[in-house]
Amino acid sequence: MPQSATRVSAIFSFPNLETRHMVATDTTKKDISEGPLSKTSSSSSFVPVSPNVASNSGIQDAIQIIDEHKQFNPSILNYVEATASNTSIGNNYHIISVFGSQSTGKSTLLNRLFHTNFDVMDETQRRQQTTKGIWMAHSPRVTITDGEHERPQSDIFVMDVEGTDGREHGEDKDFERKAALFAIATSEILIINIWETQVGLYQGANLGLLKTVFEVNLSLFGKSKLDKKNDNDHRILLLIVIRDYAGITPVENLADTVTEDLKKMWNDLAKPADMTELKFSDFFDIDFHTLNHKLFQPEQFSAGIARLGDRLIVKDDLFKAEYHHNIPIDGWTMYAENCWERIENNKDLDLPMEQILVAKFRCDEIIKEVVDEFKLKFNELFGNKEFTDFEELGKVMSDLYDDSVENFDQSASRYNKSVYEEKKYELCEKLHVYYKQLFEKQSQKLISDTLSKFQKDLISLKGKNFKSKSEELSKDVCELVATSLGYISLNGDIPVNESISSFDAEVDNIVSKQRATELNSIVNKSVKKLSSGISKAVQQELANADDETWDRILAAFKKLSVLPEFDLGTTDEQNKTAQETFKFKSWSQFHDTLSKLISKDKLLIILQDRFDDKFRYDSNGIPKLYFNERDLEDSFQVAKMHAVSIVPILSLAKLSNDSEILPEVDIFDYDLREKYLGESAHDDDDDDEEDEEHTCFAEIMSEGEKAELLAKFKKEIDAKFVENKRAIVQSVTQIPYYIYIIILVLGWNEFLAVIRNPLFFALCLVFGSALYAMYTMNLLKPAMIVAQRMTDEVIVLAKEKLRQVLIDEPPLPSRVATKEEITEEIELDDLSKE
Numbered sequence: 114m115p116q117s118a119t120r121v122s123a124i125f126s127f128p129n130l131e132t133r134h135m136v137a138t139d140t141t142k143k144d145i146s147e148g149p150l151s152k153t154s155s156s157s158s159f160v161p162v163s164p165n166v167a168s169n170s171g172i173q174d175a176i177q178i179i180d181e182h183k184q185f186n187p188s189i190l191n192y193v194e195a196t197a198s199n200t201s202i203g204n205n206y207h208i209i210s211v212f213g214s215q216s217t218g219k220s221t222l223l224n225r226l227f228h229t230n231f232d233v234m235d236e237t238q239r240r241q242q243t244t245k246g247i248w249m250a251h252s253p254r255v256t257i258t259d260g261e262h263e264r265p266q267s268d269i270f271v272m273d274v275e276g277t278d279g280r281e282h283g284e285d286k287d288f289e290r291k292a293a294l295f296a297i298a299t300s301e302i303l304i305i306n307i308w309e310t311q312v313g314l315y316q317g318a319n320l321g322l323l324k325t326v327f328e329v330n331l332s333l334f335g336k337s338k339l340d341k342k343n344d345n346d347h348r349i350l351l352l353i354v355i356r357d358y359a360g361i362t363p364v365e366n367l368a369d370t371v372t373e374d375l376k377k378m379w380n381d382l383a384k385p386a387d388m389t390e391l392k393f394s395d396f397f398d399i400d401f402h403t404l405n406h407k408l409f410q411p412e413q414f415s416a417g418i419a420r421l422g423d424r425l426i427v428k429d430d431l432f433k434a435e436y437h438h439n440i441p442i443d444g445w446t447m448y449a450e451n452c453w454e455r456i457e458n459n460k461d462l463d464l465p466m467e468q469i470l471v472a473k474f475r476c477d478e479i480i481k482e483v484v485d486e487f488k489l490k491f492n493e494l495f496g497n498k499e500f501t502d503f504e505e506l507g508k509v510m511s512d513l514y515d516d517s518v519e520n521f522d523q524s525a526s527r528y529n530k531s532v533y534e535e536k537k538y539e540l541c542e543k544l545h546v547y548y549k550q551l552f553e554k555q556s557q558k559l560i561s562d563t564l565s566k567f568q569k570d571l572i573s574l575k576g577k578n579f580k581s582k583s584e585e586l587s588k589d590v591c592e593l594v595a596t597s598l599g600y601i602s603l604n605g606d607i608p609v610n611e612s613i614s615s616f617d618a619e620v621d622n623i624v625s626k627q628r629a630t631e632l633n634s635i636v637n638k639s640v641k642k643l644s645s646g647i648s649k650a651v652q653q654e655l656a657n658a659d660d661e662t663w664d665r666i667l668a669a670f671k672k673l674s675v676l677p678e679f680d681l682g683t684t685d686e687q688n689k690t691a692q693e694t695f696k697f698k699s700w701s702q703f704h705d706t707l708s709k710l711i712s713k714d715k716l717l718i719i720l721q722d723r724f725d726d727k728f729r730y731d732s733n734g735i736p737k738l739y740f741n742e743r744d745l746e747d748s749f750q751v752a753k754m755h756a757v758s759i760v761p762i763l764s765l766a767k768l769s770n771d772s773e774i775l776p777e778v779d780i781f782d783y784d785l786r787e788k789y790l791g792e793s794a795h796d797d798d799d800d801d802e803e804d805e806e807h808t809c810f811a812e813i814m815s816e817g818e819k820a821e822l823l824a825k826f827k828k829e830i831d832a833k834f835v836e837n838k839r840a841i842v843q844s845v846t847q848i849p850y851y852i853y854i855i856i857l858v859l860g861w862n863e864f865l866a867v868i869r870n871p872l873f874f875a876l877c878l879v880f881g882s883a884l885y886a887m888y889t890m891n892l893l894k895p896a897m898i899v900a901q902r903m904t905d906e907v908i909v910l911a912k913e914k915l916r917q918v919l920i921d922e923p924p925l926p927s928r929v930a931t932k933e934e935i936t937e938e939i940e941l942d943d944l945s946k947e
Contacts (some may be wrong), residue, residue, distance in 0.1 A: 177247070177248050178249050197407065209434050210302040217276065218306065228249035246277050248273045251269070251270065291453075294456050297349060298456070300434070301437060303354050306354050307353065330396070331391070354421075439579075476525045484544070487517045487544060487547070494839060495551055506601055543652055545603070555601060556609075559598070563590055579631055628681045632683055635676075636691055636695045636698065648706050651666055655759075662751065664769050696778055704780055713821065721826070723756040723759065766811040818900060834926050
């Protein structure tokens with residue numbers, strides 16, 4: 114059958130929705146638990162219905178939600194939990210309500226479609242009101258064309274609303290309007306049950322009642338639609354079920370008539386100024402279904418019921434996501450109760466003003482008593498005490514707070530509810546004042562102690578993983594403080610965000626400072642390492658400087674002047690500053706090292722060492738002995754040139770390509786030195802003098818300093834030259850050449866005697882071979898020195914012996930003996946003193 118599908122729904126938002134602890138009277142409890150089951154479950158006030166099992170026929174009994182006296186039943190949730198197919202259905206449920214004129218077959222429709230047990234009118238008796246108030250039942254099955262369809266996945270709860278236009282209420286339409294409004298506010302689908310003959314009528318189709326309901330609905334819930342218009346599409350489906358359909362008028366025409374009437378009625382509503390743009394389609398969707406006459410066409414009626422059931426079990430046909438209230442079933446029961454309260458209290462309260470004033474006065478007295486008792490316990494528990502276990506402290510705080518509020522509830526909840534809620538809020542605010550003071554005291558101590566310990570732990574961090582370790586440490590302390598403050602915040606009643614934010618900022622500040630300290634430490638250590646390395650490199654080059662000396666020194670400097678990765682989490686700006694500082698300090702340290710190692714005094718020592726290496730030793734490192742002045746002078750000149758050849762190299766830092774070493778930064782700029790080295794500014798006169806002294810990085814020694822150095826060096830080597838020349842003069846005896854001829858002539862016979870004597874000849878041969886061997890091995894000169902010293906010692910001993918023979922005096926001790934005697938005398942003197 115073709116269907117018309119213009120669909121709309123409403124969104125109802127209830128801020129400050131809270132759980133209401135409703136306590137049924139003893140009578141009600143007794144009726145619900147002990148009363149007998151009735152065949153008619155929807156005729157009187159809170160008829161006892163067992164929610165535990167369905168009847169033997171599989172038909173579910175109902176429970177009255179709101180009775181004819183407009184009282185809301187507090188046992189709905191128990192019924193829902195008992196009848197639902199799953200104990201934890203959550204959002205997996207649907208709510209359907211039926212609305213229409215009295216005695217039009219609403220309950221019959223629900224019973225046939227959903228297998229419920231709503232009371233129906235006995236047509237053999239007189240026509241009268243059957244359903245009183247609003248009833249609800251759980252649907253165990255849904256009738257479909259293939260038989261009875263089980264619905265275990267989605268529970269369906271059906272509400273049967275008291276019929277309208279009954280003679281029992283007469284002109285009193287108040288409950289009819291409120292019941293209809295309640296059905297719209299709490300249901301996903303509202304079935305409007307009308308006869309085909311009522312289509313086109315105003316009162317007959319309940320359009321007048323619907324208009325009133327729409328007006329109240331708009332005034333109560335329209336603002337929530339405005340507030341959430343941009344992000345909420347909740348609507349309700351108005352399912353128009355046309356009963357006793359004869360089949361003559363096309364369904365499309367009937368649907369168009371009803372739709373046109375509803376939209377015209379909506380447009381004619383007296384809307385508030387801020388809601389004039391709200392449309393009917395913002396609140397409702399419309400759908401239609403027809404049913405034949407139950408008595409005259411029973412088979413077609415049943416088939417129509419089954420077709421409607423088919424649509425209910427098809428996903429996204431009648432039940433759509435935008436119709437659901439998106440709250441669990443237990444939340445829906447609270448939602449329904451709150452809806453009825455708002456609908457019921459739409460008119461002015463009936464309580465006299467005097468009753469409200471009495472309630473306020475009595476609640477103030479109760480507050481005073483509770484606060485006085487609270488203060489005594491508060492001072493006893495928390496006065497002048499320090500706490501380390503904040504979790505336990507939070508429990509004690511919550512227990513005292515809950516006890517105080519509970520004491521107030523027990524005494525004040527009997528008075529006017531609005532006054533009670535207002536005064537309860539006032540009490541909570543007074544209690545919060547004391548707790549906030551305690552919170553401030555404990556939070557300050559916690560933050561202070563934690564920051565102190567955190568700073569010590571942060572300083573103790575060493576190694577290359579400072580960033581990860583500091584982040585982990587920061588995270589731990591922030592979580593510790595946040596958790597501890599959460600414990601004493603009375604479950605969030607006391608705001609902690611400001612304290613946590615302040616603590617986090619302090620932690621970030623400490624970490625930032627320590628990062629800067631670690632960064633400076635890395636820079637200083639790198640500069641120290643560079644200083645040590647460049648000092649070794651320069652010292653290795655000093656003794657054997659050549660044209661590539663400065664190339665090797667500069668290469669070593671560049672190798673050492675690479676700053677390691679920071680990995681501290683510092684900013685790019687901090688890293689850039691550290692790089693600049695390291696570069697400046699590196700070049701400054703390079704210059705200081707050169708100035709220290711290549712000073713005039715040290716360079717003079719280097720020149721002397723180089724001179725001695727050439728002048729005193731040969732190429733094999735053997736000491737030289739000079740026997741003539743010519744060799745002495747030649748060796749002196751060579752050694753001198755060898756020594757002074759490094760002066761031009763070491764006095765000016767110049768590379769092999771004849772370019773001077775230039776630093777990447779101006780290390781002589783006073784502003785930069787103050788910035789990177791922390792040196793204080795100089796006076797103008799000192800600046801001028803320093804500018805004259807330090808004009809070039811590469812100039813290690815000025816021309817004046819070189820001249821002074823060479824002059825000192827010349828004096829030193831000249832003295833050594835004179836000393837060696839004097840030794841030559843003393844050791845060389847000038848014997849005339851003719852003496853050798855005389856010796857040869859006069860000693861010829863002795864010479865022949867030696868040659869002819871085998872013993873003498875053998876001795877001469879041995880001594881000659883030894884002399885030749887020493888000569889070839891360059892040991893002749895050392896042997897001569899040894900022989901000379903032995904001869905001197907022999908002469909000294911001979912003189913001593915001769916003196917002893919010729920002169921009658923006590924013998925003088927030798928030098929060795931003298932030293933021993935002196936040593937012994939010193940020891941004897943020490944012993945005598947002791």
